[in-house]
Amino acid sequence: MRRFFKSLALCLMAALMLLPLTACHGSRGLPEFEIPETLDEDRSFEISFWAKNDTNKTQVSIYQKAISDFQALYPNIKVNLRLYTDYSRIYNDVITNIATQTTPNVCISYPDHIATYLSGDNVVAPLDGLFADEKYGLGGTELCYDSPTMDEMIPKFLDECIVNGQHYAIPYMRSTEACYVNKTYLEKLGYELPETLTWDFVWEVAEAAMAKDENGNFRLNGQKVMIPFIYKSTDNMMIQMLYQLGAPYSNAAGEALIFNEHTRDILSTVASHAATGAFSTFKISSYPANFLNAGQCIFAVDSTAGATWMGSYAPLSDISEDKFVDFETVVMPIPQFDTQNPRMISQGPSVCVFNKADPQEVLASWLFAQFLLTDEVQIAYSQTEGYVPVTEKARQNEAYIDYMARAGEDNGLYYDVKLKAAKLLLENTDNTFVTPVYNGSASLRDAAGQLIENTTKSVRRGETVDDAYLDKLFDSVTSLYRLDQSGAAQSVGKAELGPMPTASKALLLSLAGCWLGIGAYGLITLIKKRGKKP
Amino acid sequence: MKKFVVLFLALSLAFSFAACAKTAPAEDAADVKGEGVMTYAEYDAAALESEVVVETYVQAKQSWWNDQATLYTQDKDGAYFIYNIACSEEDYAKLNVGTKIKVTGYKAEWAGEVEIIDGTFEILEGEYVAAPVDVTDKLASDELVKFQNQLVSFKGLTVEPANDEGAAFLYNWDGSGAEGTDSDLYFNASVGGNTYTFVIEYYLCGADSDAYKAVQALKVGDKIDMEGFLYWYEGVQPHITAVTAAK
Numbered sequence: 001m002r003r004f005f006k007s008l009a010l011c012l013m014a015a016l017m018l019l020p021l022t023a024c025h026g027s028r029g030l031p032e033f034e035i036p037e038t039l040d041e042d043r044s045f046e047i048s049f050w051a052k053n054d055t056n057k058t059q060v061s062i063y064q065k066a067i068s069d070f071q072a073l074y075p076n077i078k079v080n081l082r083l084y085t086d087y088s089r090i091y092n093d094v095i096t097n098i099a100t101q102t103t104p105n106v107c108i109s110y111p112d113h114i115a116t117y118l119s120g121d122n123v124v125a126p127l128d129g130l131f132a133d134e135k136y137g138l139g140g141t142e143l144c145y146d147s148p149t150m151d152e153m154i155p156k157f158l159d160e161c162i163v164n165g166q167h168y169a170i171p172y173m174r175s176t177e178a179c180y181v182n183k184t185y186l187e188k189l190g191y192e193l194p195e196t197l198t199w200d201f202v203w204e205v206a207e208a209a210m211a212k213d214e215n216g217n218f219r220l221n222g223q224k225v226m227i228p229f230i231y232k233s234t235d236n237m238m239i240q241m242l243y244q245l246g247a248p249y250s251n252a253a254g255e256a257l258i259f260n261e262h263t264r265d266i267l268s269t270v271a272s273h274a275a276t277g278a279f280s281t282f283k284i285s286s287y288p289a290n291f292l293n294a295g296q297c298i299f300a301v302d303s304t305a306g307a308t309w310m311g312s313y314a315p316l317s318d319i320s321e322d323k324f325v326d327f328e329t330v331v332m333p334i335p336q337f338d339t340q341n342p343r344m345i346s347q348g349p350s351v352c353v354f355n356k357a358d359p360q361e362v363l364a365s366w367l368f369a370q371f372l373l374t375d376e377v378q379i380a381y382s383q384t385e386g387y388v389p390v391t392e393k394a395r396q397n398e399a400y401i402d403y404m405a406r407a408g409e410d411n412g413l414y415y416d417v418k419l420k421a422a423k424l425l426l427e428n429t430d431n432t433f434v435t436p437v438y439n440g441s442a443s444l445r446d447a448a449g450q451l452i453e454n455t456t457k458s459v460r461r462g463e464t465v466d467d468a469y470l471d472k473l474f475d476s477v478t479s480l481y482r483l484d485q486s487g488a489a490q491s492v493g494k495a496e497l498g499p500m501p502t503a504s505k506a507l508l509l510s511l512a513g514c515w516l517g518i519g520a521y522g523l524i525t526l527i528k529k530r531g532k533k534p
Numbered sequence: 535m536k537k538f539v540v541l542f543l544a545l546s547l548a549f550s551f552a553a554c555a556k557t558a559p560a561e562d563a564a565d566v567k568g569e570g571v572m573t574y575a576e577y578d579a580a581a582l583e584s585e586v587v588v589e590t591y592v593q594a595k596q597s598w599w600n601d602q603a604t605l606y607t608q609d610k611d612g613a614y615f616i617y618n619i620a621c622s623e624e625d626y627a628k629l630n631v632g633t634k635i636k637v638t639g640y641k642a643e644w645a646g647e648v649e650i651i652d653g654t655f656e657i658l659e660g661e662y663v664a665a666p667v668d669v670t671d672k673l674a675s676d677e678l679v680k681f682q683n684q685l686v687s688f689k690g691l692t693v694e695p696a697n698d699e700g701a702a703f704l705y706n707w708d709g710s711g712a713e714g715t716d717s718d719l720y721f722n723a724s725v726g727g728n729t730y731t732f733v734i735e736y737y738l739c740g741a742d743s744d745a746y747k748a749v750q751a752l753k754v755g756d757k758i759d760m761e762g763f764l765y766w767y768e769g770v771q772p773h774i775t776a777v778t779a780a781k
Contacts, residue, residue, distance in 0.1 A: 053710055055706050055707065055708065055710050055711075056708065057708045057709050057710040059710070060712075082715065083710070083711060083712055083715045083717075084715070085706065085710070085711070089716070284642075284644075285644065285645075286644055286645035286768075287645070290645065290768060318645075318768050319768050320768070320769060457583075457640075457652070460583045461583050461584070461585070461640060462583075
């Protein structure tokens with residue numbers, strides 16, 4: 001008996017070893033999604049929703065309430081929430097799950113990431129057909145909730161979800177970057193805030209703030225620490241500076257055009273101010289909010305979706321109360337090169353629906369994804385930070401208008417810095433842009449930030465930033481992010497694997513041989529046993 | 535034949551136990567630095583952003599990702615937090631508690647945490663496992679920062695509510711995480727009339743670790759002893775690796 005179990009175990013092990021090989025080799029993608037005529041109300045569906053929050057309990061509660069409200073309307077659709085606090089973890093987990101066809105049903109994503117997901121066959125459901133579907137589309141007749149129509153979506157934000165000529169996502173929330181300014185310190189230095197910040201102005205004030213007294217304390221704040229200009233997301237910094245200059249960054253064909261003379265100029269400027277200590281970054285120093293609120297920074301650039309952390313009375317903070325300094329916070333668009341033509345990035349979470357073998361399951365997923373566009377969800381989530389709703393319907397909702405009119409009533413829901421940050425984007429939606437999306441665009445974005453990070457670090461370490469340095473930097477960043485491989489390194493599961501390697505064939509044959517041997521041995525033993533008398 | 539097999543298995547088992555057993559602290563062993571290598575005092579005195587070369591011993595591995603590792607390391611005189619050092623997955627597997635490494639990198643400070651970044655390392659012969667230093671009576675003092683990144687212990691603390699609802703711990707700092715979502719655990723404990731926040735870093739002690747489970751089982755009012763690394767983030771933020779009932 002024990003021998004039988006041993007043989008069984010060996011067979012099972014062999015079978016288990018075979019499974020991944022068969023799974024890996026020449027795997028087929030999913031069939032194209034076709035919209036079902038109707039949702040099968042007699043069936044039960046269980047769908048997964050991978051959601052990102054800003055480590056914010058209120059945002060989690062809003063997701064949970066949205067799920068609960070949706071399930072009350074569609075009792076046959078159960079939504080399981082999986083929480084994440086950063087996009088890169090979602091991205092990595094999705095990539096891992098594409099190979100095993102265990103992607104979530106609905107997922108918060110960035111279009112850059114979706115472009116990579118799309119390198120697999122029919123991994124993500126195209127949404128154009130669903131948008132226009134009379135029954136279940138935007139504002140559809142068979143929906144159990146009041147959804148926005150196509151005309152009620154903010155077109156600019158919807159366009160950001162186009163990948164390879166089709167919509168593969170719906171926008172969920174939008175933000176941009178803002179420059180949170182310590183106006184009190186700026187005026188103490190003898191400056192007045194201009195209507196629009198320029199890069200030259202910010203650099204000039206930042207340098208002026210570096211003066212120290214005889215004890216080595218900064219004259220401006222009397223402290224040992226002062227970093228007048230801190231940038232949270234240096235990839236955004238580089239991208240926006242290039243766009244403002246009309247300089248090349250990339251194109252839709254996936255060519256990285258970032259290594260140009262404009263980039264050299266930007267990096268040289270960054271180097272000169274990093275050298276004096278007037279400029280630093282989140283990755284090098286810490287969160288801009290921590291310095292701003294402690295009176296150690298004048299210009300803190302961060303997302304409008306981080307507004308609740310900014311200012312003397314910020315409701316959220318990582319520094320202790322005794323470190324806060326009292327000052328007036330002004331929320332402004334990021335610095336510009338051309339004040340007549342301001343440009344700023346559009347960012348924020350979108351939602352994609354993953355394709356499945358069962359079109360009914362995809363339809364159920366779409367119904368939940370679309371529910372996230374309803375006024376109640378849009379308004380509630382936008383109020384958690386300096387986000388703005390992505391539908392005109394929500395923006396025109398009386399509750400939202402009332403909310404936006406009450407800036408400064410308290411330091412919680414109506415925290416003025418947060419509402420001003422949201423207002424900044426509402427007023428500048430037409431000035432926002434996004435970068436071309438393709439398989440590999442996420443790497444180029446990382447590379448853009450790396451150029452600033454490396455330059456800043458090098459200067460702080462006493463290195464000289466000159467043409468030779470920049471040549472070397474361009475080469476190393478190109479290599480690190482494989483920008484010379486046209487996105488090949490990013491491809492996911494699409495390529496046919498070709499004929500099976502000889503080694504794999506040999507392994508499979510040997511395993512089959514083992515199996516046959518085990519079977520033969522078992523058979524012989526059985527025959528022998530039967531031949532024996534009891 | 536059977537006797538041989540039994541003997542072989544018994545010896546294998548014995549060797550396995552020997553290999554698994556935690557190496558006893560070897561504080562008295564000589565810790566001679568190689569040529570061109572800084573002592574801890576020299577490292578401590580080195581300016582931020584300067585290149586540093588240290589020989590140190592791995593005390594815990596926090597994470598490996600994308601050919602970068604984050605390590606808590608220590609020699610007999612002090613600790614070095616090694617952030618995102620270049621490290622292949624193969625080399626990461628070779629690093630155990632006590633493994634001696636030579637690190638070349640840059641001294642940096644991030645939100646108060648002094649660390650070595652942008653580094654490379656090589657594995658050397660030698661082993662040292664630090665014994666935790668009891669810093670309970672230093673928690674409220676300015677002296678605490680001198681123990682930054684070291685393996686330390688806290689004795690006889692009382693678990694305090696982590697939020698207004700009286701939870702003993704939170705998933706993420708504000709409770710925005712949930713079980714099964716790779717969330718850090720935050721909990722408060724008091725001693726000497728002061729309350730401090732402690733963290734179970736998910737990447738250091740995951741959901742399967744004893745420390746993670748112990749915190750999930752905490753109740754407000756429990757008396758506990760703890761061990762962990764004295765990490766810093768805008769003030770002290772110990773990364774706890776062991777939680778037991780107070781002795």
